[in-house]
Amino acid sequence: MTAQIVLQVLLSGLLMGLIYALVASGLALIFGLMDVVNFAHGDFLMVAMYALFVLVAMSGADPLLLAPVVTLVLFAFGAAIYLGIVRFAMRVQTNRGMVQVFTTFGLGLLLQGLAQTIFTPDYRSVDGGIVAGKSVALGGIILPMPHVVGALISLAAFGLIWLLINRTDLGKALEATREDADAVALVGIDRNRVFAIGWGLGSALVGLSASILATFFYIFPGVGNSFVLIAFVTVALGGFGSVYGALAAGVLIGLIEAMTALLVAPSLKMLGVFAVYLAVVTFRPRGLFGSM
Amino acid sequence: MLEVRHLAAGYHGLVALADVSFGVAAGEILVVAGANGAGKSTVLKTVAGVVPARSGTITFDGARIDHLAAHRITRLGMAFVPEERRLFPRMTVRDNLRLGSYLHRRRADREAPLATVLRLFPRLEERMDQLAATLSGGEQQMLAIGRALMTRPRLLMLDEPSQGIMPRLVAEIFRAIEEVRRAGITILLVEQRLTESLAIADKAIILRTGRIVVAGTAAEVRANPEVRSAYLGM
Numbered sequence: 001m002t003a004q005i006v007l008q009v010l011l012s013g014l015l016m017g018l019i020y021a022l023v024a025s026g027l028a029l030i031f032g033l034m035d036v037v038n039f040a041h042g043d044f045l046m047v048a049m050y051a052l053f054v055l056v057a058m059s060g061a062d063p064l065l066l067a068p069v070v071t072l073v074l075f076a077f078g079a080a081i082y083l084g085i086v087r088f089a090m091r092v093q094t095n096r097g098m099v100q101v102f103t104t105f106g107l108g109l110l111l112q113g114l115a116q117t118i119f120t121p122d123y124r125s126v127d128g129g130i131v132a133g134k135s136v137a138l139g140g141i142i143l144p145m146p147h148v149v150g151a152l153i154s155l156a157a158f159g160l161i162w163l164l165i166n167r168t169d170l171g172k173a174l175e176a177t178r179e180d181a182d183a184v185a186l187v188g189i190d191r192n193r194v195f196a197i198g199w200g201l202g203s204a205l206v207g208l209s210a211s212i213l214a215t216f217f218y219i220f221p222g223v224g225n226s227f228v229l230i231a232f233v234t235v236a237l238g239g240f241g242s243v244y245g246a247l248a249a250g251v252l253i254g255l256i257e258a259m260t261a262l263l264v265a266p267s268l269k270m271l272g273v274f275a276v277y278l279a280v281v282t283f284r285p286r287g288l289f290g291s292m
Numbered sequence: 293m294l295e296v297r298h299l300a301a302g303y304h305g306l307v308a309l310a311d312v313s314f315g316v317a318a319g320e321i322l323v324v325a326g327a328n329g330a331g332k333s334t335v336l337k338t339v340a341g342v343v344p345a346r347s348g349t350i351t352f353d354g355a356r357i358d359h360l361a362a363h364r365i366t367r368l369g370m371a372f373v374p375e376e377r378r379l380f381p382r383m384t385v386r387d388n389l390r391l392g393s394y395l396h397r398r399r400a401d402r403e404a405p406l407a408t409v410l411r412l413f414p415r416l417e418e419r420m421d422q423l424a425a426t427l428s429g430g431e432q433q434m435l436a437i438g439r440a441l442m443t444r445p446r447l448l449m450l451d452e453p454s455q456g457i458m459p460r461l462v463a464e465i466f467r468a469i470e471e472v473r474r475a476g477i478t479i480l481l482v483e484q485r486l487t488e489s490l491a492i493a494d495k496a497i498i499l500r501t502g503r504i505v506v507a508g509t510a511a512e513v514r515a516n517p518e519v520r521s522a523y524l525g526m
Contacts, residue, residue, distance in 0.1 A: 169390075169394055172383075172387055172390060172391055172394070173391070173394060175380070175383060175387075176380045176383065176387075176391050179380045179381065179382055179383065180378060180380060182378070183378035183379075183380065184363070184391075185341075185342075185361070185362035185363040185366060186362070186366060186371070186372055186373075186374070186378060186439070186440070187366065187391050187392050187394050187395070187439065187442075187443055188363050188366035188367045188394060188395040188443060189363055189391075189394055190361070190363045191363070
């Protein structure tokens with residue numbers, strides 16, 4: 001095994017890891033803000049991929065150019081789901097945790113069923129546009145263009161989240177609501193509005209990651225399941241609810257996955273990820289970067 | 293300015309307030325006193341919209357505000373400082389204050405109250421970049437009052453601001469309350485320390501098991517024989 005192969009694998013893993021991090025970021029954001037785990041997270045991803053599919057079919061535009069549109073559509077979708085459904089699930093007096101789990105899980109099943117009805121279970125794909133089939137060569141290392149662009153978009157998105165949280169009033173309101181959702185009314189902030197924006201932002205991040213994934217992955221009603229498990233592992237490793245923890249954990253998972261594929265077998269690449277996950281939840285249940 | 297009529301409230305079927313009526317005129321300080329469990333805090337929480345009123349009416353500047361959500365009441369110009377203070381502990385003093393002016397978009401509406409707060413509590417200025425959780429009890433109380441003032445309220449509601457604070461700072465808090473009133477802000481003050489409160493108050497009511505038992509000007513309440521023996525220890 002030459003150093004070049006190792007470098008190739010590590011770089012591929014890094015790129016994929018950054019994309020995993022973006023896929024998980026919305027889940028982490030919503031969980032951190034309001035302690036609700038969105039079990040329909042993967043199905044939000046599926047909805048976003050179909051939204052992109054429809055938009056590309058209608059306009060013929062490049063999928064990456066449509067990414068901002070899908071991001072906005074998903075913002076509205078997420079906020080609407082909060083205001084129309086999740087808000088009421090949070091109001092129950094007894095067994096609130098279970099009600100939230102089953103509400104979002106049921107919502108996921110509903111979305112999958114709707115996708116089957118509307119789009120049939122057939123595998124679809126969007127034309128990858130300008131990044132499709134291209135690759136970047138660095139020395140002897142070859143990296144697929146969709147992954148390179150996806151990883152860069154992911155980094156840019158995390159940068160924007162950082163700016164939003166640290167440099168804007170809305171970010172401070174999100175941070176304050178995360179600390180004490182009952183106390184924000186004391187300064188005139190409507191917690192429901194902040195929660196709706198939080199669901200919108202978390203879903204917008206899903207929309208952005210879907211636009212990246214669609215350039216190199218098939219679209220079908222169960223596509224969310226392929227990624228949501230990794231997203232849950234990412235959030236758990238990163239420390240529940242920490243968006244930056246999700247970034248670090250996503251990269252770690254991408255690297256472990258790539259190294260397992262190289263050292264063990266490509267078909268067992270997730271083995272390494274889940275082994276690390278088990279070890280972390282056993283010995284450090286708050287996650288690697290969790291501060292709670 | 294604030295009119296409370298026949299107010300009743302309670303938790304889980306227990307009556308905390310029964311038929312409480314009082315009014316606060318603009319620029320006044322009204323003290324609400326009474327023993328533990330008499331319903332003092334519930335009065336403030338109900339007016340602030342944190343606890344729902346079971347019956348009765350609350351009007352602010354002539355408009356009904358019972359049934360309004362807490363954040364709407366804050367937006368009308370009524371700021372509430374709860375007994376537990378409810379700061380954002382892992383945010384800095386600066387960010388806590390900044391959140392107080394969240395509703396105000398104009399720069400002047402943010403800078404003017406900040407200057408007022410820092411003049412009122414100079415030690416907050418030294419602590420601007422510290423996390424709220426690292427402040428002492430007295431400083432946390434100052435920050436809680438400061439955050440409330442940042443909303444530019446016309447009515448300030450304080451629940452036991454002297455509680456859990458070292459005596460030297462208690463005097464500072466009472467001085468600050470007087471100064472806030474001098475700036476034209478009406479104050480509804482819940483306090484156990486009746487002597488100090490009556491010294492700065494215009495009017496007072498004393499509650500017992502959810503009902504008003506004594507009401508009047510600060511001088512009248514101070515002169516009331518029952519108050520003298522039961523609350524002032526004279």
